[in-house]
Amino acid sequence: MFDTMTMTKVVGGLCGTFLVFLLGGWAGDIIYAGGGGHGDHAQAYVIEVASADDAGEVVEEVDFSEIMATASAADGEGLWRNCRSCHSLEPGVNSTGPSLYGIVGRTVGSEDGFNYSGALVAVADVWDADHLNGFLxxxxxxxPGTAMGYNGMRKIEDRANLIAYLDSLDD
Structure with a gap:
């Protein structure tokens, strides 16, 4: 089946293929690496790119207490849908997460019957609006190290509205 002539054809074909790839690589280097006689010509045009220092847009820091003063508990009730899959609003009824009834002003990690991850205790002593804002x-x-798998609320107004809603539930 494999005689001398067949083996010679196979080896010749492989060597020819390898030679084509080597010549293609050599031609590509000449064309794209500047070996084709382009010399030291200046670039045809330059695109100006703003640096990180020239961002132009200045983000103004807003005090959370000012936003909290205008927060709407009614709007926060609509935002509750993000939380209800893991939390409840009934006192003492824990789910995947602890009950959020009376969360504003409650001691961190103090809900009876819920096993906290321990990362929250190092954050604050009491859940006030500022700590809830940062956490949400x-x-x-x-x-870091909390077991809560929520990515968070990006809009500060939404966080303020949700905190106002949770604060309106208890006495």
């Missing part, structure tokens, strides 16, 4: 913005960033 980015739970994993605010309390």
């Amino acid at each position: 913005e980015n739970p994993k960033g605010y309390a």
